[in-house]
Amino acid sequence: MQTDLSQASGWYAVLPEPVPAKHLTGDQTADWVVVGAGITGLAAARRLAELEPEARIVLLETDRVGFGASGRNSGFVIDAPHYTPDFDVDYNRRLMRLFRAGRAQLADLVGRHGIACQWSEQGHVNAVAGAKFVPELEAVCRSLDAVGDDYERLDAAALEALLGTTFYHAAIRLPRTVLLNPAALCRGLGETLPANVEVYEESPVRRVAGGATVTVDCAEGSVSARGVLLTTNVFAQQLGFLRGRLFPILLYASLSRPLDDRQQAAMTGAPSWGITPEVLMGSTIRRTPSNRMMLRSVVRNSRDFRVGDRLAERLRETHRRLLAKRFPALAGLDMEHTWGGVVCMTRNYASVFGRLEPGVFASLGYNGVGLPRGTVSGALLAEHALGGESSLMADALALAGPSRLPPEPFLGLGLKAWLAWTRLRIGAEN
Numbered sequence: 356m357q358t359d360l361s362q363a364s365g366w367y368a369v370l371p372e373p374v375p376a377k378h379l380t381g382d383q384t385a386d387w388v389v390v391g392a393g394i395t396g397l398a399a400a401r402r403l404a405e406l407e408p409e410a411r412i413v414l415l416e417t418d419r420v421g422f423g424a425s426g427r428n429s430g431f432v433i434d435a436p437h438y439t440p441d442f443d444v445d446y447n448r449r450l451m452r453l454f455r456a457g458r459a460q461l462a463d464l465v466g467r468h469g470i471a472c473q474w475s476e477q478g479h480v481n482a483v484a485g486a487k488f489v490p491e492l493e494a495v496c497r498s499l500d501a502v503g504d505d506y507e508r509l510d511a512a513a514l515e516a517l518l519g520t521t522f523y524h525a526a527i528r529l530p531r532t533v534l535l536n537p538a539a540l541c542r543g544l545g546e547t548l549p550a551n552v553e554v555y556e557e558s559p560v561r562r563v564a565g566g567a568t569v570t571v572d573c574a575e576g577s578v579s580a581r582g583v584l585l586t587t588n589v590f591a592q593q594l595g596f597l598r599g600r601l602f603p604i605l606l607y608a609s610l611s612r613p614l615d616d617r618q619q620a621a622m623t624g625a626p627s628w629g630i631t632p633e634v635l636m637g638s639t640i641r642r643t644p645s646n647r648m649m650l651r652s653v654v655r656n657s658r659d660f661r662v663g664d665r666l667a668e669r670l671r672e673t674h675r676r677l678l679a680k681r682f683p684a685l686a687g688l689d690m691e692h693t694w695g696g697v698v699c700m701t702r703n704y705a706s707v708f709g710r711l712e713p714g715v716f717a718s719l720g721y722n723g724v725g726l727p728r729g730t731v732s733g734a735l736l737a738e739h740a741l742g743g744e745s746s747l748m749a750d751a752l753a754l755a756g757p758s759r760l761p762p763e764p765f766l767g768l769g770l771k772a773w774l775a776w777t778r779l780r781i782g783a784e785n
């Protein structure tokens with residue numbers, strides 16, 4: 356199979372075309388197999404290789420490195436537990452430790468290997484457009500206070516000065532957030548893996564059989580190994596694991612052409628920035644260092660991230676409209692790339708981390724905030740598979756354990772109703 360590069364994210368599309376993929380062929384043996392070359396799988400394979408430098412590690416990917424959610428996201432590396440005000444202090448402390456460790460590991464790798472991914476330690480704002488949602492922002496402040504995390508409150512005037520729009524009413528600024536090109540990050544991580552990791556792309560895994568020796572079957576070959584690490588996001592279910600525990604949410608995003616001179620002149624505020632919506636399912640927006648605008652919005656319950664021509668046109672129109680609402684001078688800005696990406700959700704916001712059955716381990720289900728969490732969790736999963744223990748691993752284990760979902764058709768109907776209600780509720784926030 357060959358990856359359909361027309362379905363790449365904008366972040367991926369602006370990079371040079373990748374070299375042809377190496378496919379897994381024939382029946383092989385290895386020490387460890389990692390399935391899925393997103394941010395988690397890349398971290399897991401790297402850590403296994405560091406801990407066992409003599410071992411043969413095989414990393415298998417359906418498409419290309421960074422072609423999945425890890426290269427399709429909005430590119431915010433957020434290390435504050437900003438989206439979990441309903442959770443207790445112990446939960447948020449553990450989450451914060453994991454996020455911070457993940458961010459530090461990424462910073463180290465990007466710096467050490469010189470990965471060109473527009474890494475920018477500039478912070479970001481988490482904003483509301485209407486006074487109606489200020490109480491939700493206040494709840495986030497209380498939960499950040501409780502764990503001793505720092506943030507800055509911004510009013511409408513400060514937001515106008517920073518972003519060049521009067522659209523937002525209030526926000527908090529999280530100072531340590533990193534903004535980057537996520538596909539470039541994943542590509543760079545893939546290209547700098549230790550020599551004892553072999554990456555096979557366009558090699559979808561069809562079957563995983565656990566046991567004292569595990570067997571992993573692909574379309575054109577198979578691997579036997581001591582163990583397998585599943586870092587496949589929501590697609591673990593298609594391999595028969597974690598059924599009834601995970602559900603997909605599909606998000607769509609667009610990346611514009613670079614702003615022309617007139618548009619740049621009309622944009623006041625800082626030359627690059629990022630906004631996340633405080634209200635669930637609002638729009639995430641970035642002005643990138645390359646002077647492009649990115650907007651992420653629109654939500655569905657599906658795991659099929661492909662976007663056909665008609666849907667792409669509708670999405671571009673929606674994204675243009677949402678952008679022009681905030682920045683009238685950008686009305687008509689051409690959206691050059693539009694794509695979909697799948698977030699792996701769980702009912703109780705708990706992730707999956709640890710051993711599923713003999714020889715089979717998994718880390719996935721980060722509920723939409725996966726860059727720092729996937730990085731640290733992938734590395735910790737490798738340590739866990741090798742019998743290691745640490746306080747960070749205790750955090751990862753404590754936050755794991757997704758609750759059971761209702762069966763179909765109740766799940767699908769419930770999600771539809773929930774998404775419709777959320778759209779209604781956020782109203783003018785979008």
Ligand SMILES: Cc1cc2nc3c(=O)[nH]c(=O)nc-3n(C[C@H](O)[C@H](O)[C@H](O)COP(=O)(O)OP(=O)(O)OC[C@H]3O[C@@H](n4cnc5c(N)ncnc54)[C@H](O)[C@@H]3O)c2cc1C
Pocket residue numbers: 390391392393394395396415416417418419421422423424425426427428429430431432433558559560561586587588590591594606607608651695696697698699718719720721722723724725726727729
């Ligand atoms: C539009 C969007 C915006 C987001 N914004 C942010 C953000 O700004 N910041 C943030 O931290 N998080 C964000 N997220 C969430 C984040 O992208 C994910 O949590 C994270 O990428 C998950 O990483 P992963 O490695 O677990 O999964 P993935 O990146 O999905 O990697 C899993 C890989 O496994 C492969 N795979 C699946 N099945 C098989 C198989 N059978 N055989 C071989 N390979 C297989 C897939 O092809 C994929 O490449 C966003 C997500 C989306 C979709």
